[in-house]
Amino acid sequence: MVEKGMALSGRKKLRSRHWKPKTTGDRVFDAMNYTLLTAITLICFYPLLHILLASVSNPNALMAHSGILLKPLGFTLDGYKLVFKDNSLLVGYKNTIIYVGLGTLINMVMTIMGAFVLSRKDLYFKNFIMILITITMFFGGGLIPWFLLMKDIYLYNNLWAMILPTALSTWNIIILRTSFQALPAELEEAATIDGASQAAILVRVILPLSKATLAVIFLYYLVGNWNSWFNAMVLLKDRELFPLQLLMKEILVANDSTATTIGSAGGVVIDSAQSSTAFRELVKYCAIVVSTVPILVVYPFLQKYFVKGVYVGSIKG
Amino acid sequence: MEIVRKLRNIAPSAKAPKPNPTRKTIKKDLKKNWFVYLLAIPVVAWFLVFCYGPMWGVLIAFKDYKPLLGFAESDWVGFKHFIDFFQGPYFWRVIKNTLLLNVWGIVFGFTAPIILALMLNEIRDGKFKKSVQTITYMPHFISLVVVCGIIHIFTADEGVVTQVLQWITGKDYTSLLGYSSFFRPIYTFSGIWQNIGWDSIIYLAAMSSIDPALYEAAEIDGIGRIKKMWYITLPQITPIIVILFIFAIGGLMASGYEKIILLYNPLTYDTADVIASYVYRRGLREASLSFSTAVGLFSAVINFALLWATNRVARRTSEVSLW
Numbered sequence: 352m353v354e355k356g357m358a359l360s361g362r363k364k365l366r367s368r369h370w371k372p373k374t375t376g377d378r379v380f381d382a383m384n385y386t387l388l389t390a391i392t393l394i395c396f397y398p399l400l401h402i403l404l405a406s407v408s409n410p411n412a413l414m415a416h417s418g419i420l421l422k423p424l425g426f427t428l429d430g431y432k433l434v435f436k437d438n439s440l441l442v443g444y445k446n447t448i449i450y451v452g453l454g455t456l457i458n459m460v461m462t463i464m465g466a467f468v469l470s471r472k473d474l475y476f477k478n479f480i481m482i483l484i485t486i487t488m489f490f491g492g493g494l495i496p497w498f499l500l501m502k503d504i505y506l507y508n509n510l511w512a513m514i515l516p517t518a519l520s521t522w523n524i525i526i527l528r529t530s531f532q533a534l535p536a537e538l539e540e541a542a543t544i545d546g547a548s549q550a551a552i553l554v555r556v557i558l559p560l561s562k563a564t565l566a567v568i569f570l571y572y573l574v575g576n577w578n579s580w581f582n583a584m585v586l587l588k589d590r591e592l593f594p595l596q597l598l599m600k601e602i603l604v605a606n607d608s609t610a611t612t613i614g615s616a617g618g619v620v621i622d623s624a625q626s627s628t629a630f631r632e633l634v635k636y637c638a639i640v641v642s643t644v645p646i647l648v649v650y651p652f653l654q655k656y657f658v659k660g661v662y663v664g665s666i667k668g
Numbered sequence: 669m670e671i672v673r674k675l676r677n678i679a680p681s682a683k684a685p686k687p688n689p690t691r692k693t694i695k696k697d698l699k700k701n702w703f704v705y706l707l708a709i710p711v712v713a714w715f716l717v718f719c720y721g722p723m724w725g726v727l728i729a730f731k732d733y734k735p736l737l738g739f740a741e742s743d744w745v746g747f748k749h750f751i752d753f754f755q756g757p758y759f760w761r762v763i764k765n766t767l768l769l770n771v772w773g774i775v776f777g778f779t780a781p782i783i784l785a786l787m788l789n790e791i792r793d794g795k796f797k798k799s800v801q802t803i804t805y806m807p808h809f810i811s812l813v814v815v816c817g818i819i820h821i822f823t824a825d826e827g828v829v830t831q832v833l834q835w836i837t838g839k840d841y842t843s844l845l846g847y848s849s850f851f852r853p854i855y856t857f858s859g860i861w862q863n864i865g866w867d868s869i870i871y872l873a874a875m876s877s878i879d880p881a882l883y884e885a886a887e888i889d890g891i892g893r894i895k896k897m898w899y900i901t902l903p904q905i906t907p908i909i910v911i912l913f914i915f916a917i918g919g920l921m922a923s924g925y926e927k928i929i930l931l932y933n934p935l936t937y938d939t940a941d942v943i944a945s946y947v948y949r950r951g952l953r954e955a956s957l958s959f960s961t962a963v964g965l966f967s968a969v970i971n972f973a974l975l976w977a978t979n980r981v982a983r984r985t986s987e988v989s990l991w
Contacts, residue, residue: 417826464707475697492722493964495951549703578811603817
């Protein structure tokens with residue numbers, strides 16, 4: 352990372368030394384480049400803005416409106432009130448927090464253990480373990496055998512069904528192992544001479560020096576766990592166990608047999624069938640905002656680590 | 669006595685290391701690295717249970733598996749399920765859809781982030797560059813369920829995308845997800861929307877490590893920006909493009925089912941139903957467990973063959989390869 356930064360600033364310096372006045376071609380190029388990039392950015396951003404604006408709009412005005420929104424149509428927080436009054440969504444929120452908290456903790460512990468094992472140089476069974484893990488990147492049993500196995504080992508319709516099957520990601524082990532291996536060997540040798548045990552070396556030397564990579568894989572696991580829904584759909588039966596995303600699927604994607612229940616069952620008095628449909632639409636927007644904001648809030652704080660993470664993952668895949 | 673003692677002394681020491689030197693090394697290794705092995709146990713156990721466990725389960729593809737009878741009691745049927753799949757009405761449909769969806773992905777989805785990275789690389793204004801990056805990365809973090817929810821909203825009768833399309837073509841459309849001809853564009857372009865920024869990171873990282881002397885030399889020679897892009901930047905990031913391209917080609921017959929089952933419906937099965945979604949529907953919805961395992965195994969074999977073949981071609985032609 353440091354090298355990269357230096358290369359960047361070095362290039363800037365070199366360029367400015369030889370900086371020539373812009374030609375017409377350059378100006379045209381720049382103008383087009385800026386325009387196109389602005390357009391791409393607006394297209395990426397607009398859907399998010401649309402959802403946000405719609406979520407505070409008057410539901411009936413929203414139903415009547417079609418096309419682009421540039422400001423909210425009226426202003427109401429009724430949709431949010433409905434969302435927060437809906438018990439099933441709150442339970443889903445609670446479940447998601449439990450699954451994400453416990454799941455990510457187990458993810459990190461297991462990944463650190465795996466990466467530490469694979470980063471040892473003098474391990475007799477290291478190659479065996481490495482091959483065992485690498486094979487799983489190319490071969491798998493497939494969905495159905497996996498599902499049958501989960502049922503057989505009682506990872507069905509309970510908390511652990513949401514935690515254990517996703518406890519590890521091979522890719523993240525490899526990323527973290529690469530980062531462990533990149534640490535200078537002298538540090539560890541010095542610690543060993545000082546009489547530190549292997550456990551102490553891991554906790555006191557290796558982990559503190561790998562904070563950036565740990566942050567990256569923490570983010571990957573966190574986002575992955577927060578957004579996960581398929582395992583829940585396949586492995587959970589009781590609605591009280593459903594995570595937020597599975598409830599979101601029921602609210603937003605109605606191409607399945609399950610219909611949405613929220614909105615009509617809320618505490619707000621709904622006059623007519625027309626406004627009930629309107630409210631149901633409004634609730635969709637509010638539910639999107641409520642379920643997405645936590646992840647988008649975390650994201651800017653961790654953005655600086657992304658590049659490093661992607662980079663590390665790519666050089667030693 | 670002396671001789672005997674000598675013999676005794678020699679005998680074991682000559683004997684012991686010779687027949688089992690490995691056992692001794694292992695013992696030493698276990699003693700020294702017991703803590704590492706202690707950590708390895710849960711990790712290895714996890715891989716054995718959750719990755720290798722289902723691999724054994726693949727055998728039900730050759731059986732007529734009935735959950736009530738259990739694995740051992742169910743009858744062996746050989747390749748019956750494979751033949752059923754090859755001769756079934758949906759074989760060509762799911763093959764064609766899987767291939768075409770991935771071809772769309774490679775033509776549009778694979779090139780888009782490269783183009784974005786090339787464009788961003790030409791921006792000198794750090795603030796502008798940074799804001800473009802921040803905003804284009806954002807959709808990557810939105811959950812698939814919510815992204816598909818947004819797609820449903822935007823392509824509904826009165827949705828923004830539907831409205832824009834009506835305005836451009838002058839035709840009337842109802843919900844776009846109901847037309848099988850729109851499925852591939854919706855699937856592909858929503859994917860680009862979600863991942864263009866994120867996927868460009870890797871190319872930008874590769875571009876930032878290009879030797880500045882190359883650009884300098886080109887500038888002295890008076891070479892224009894587009895030419896520099898084409899003759900310097902692009903060739904310099906080719907290795908990383910090749911690697912990712914191998915993955916993309918290797919995945920031609922593989923596609924995720926999560927997004928598909930969130931977007932398709934019986935009206936669009938014609939273009940939307942791929943191998944993975946077919947496996948999911950037949951296996952978990954209609955409980956044809958052995959049949960869908962066979963379909964899954966078939967596609968896994970094809971996928972690996974494809975990945976292997978592309979890797980070989982890449983190694984021959986460009987000296988860049990995965991292994």
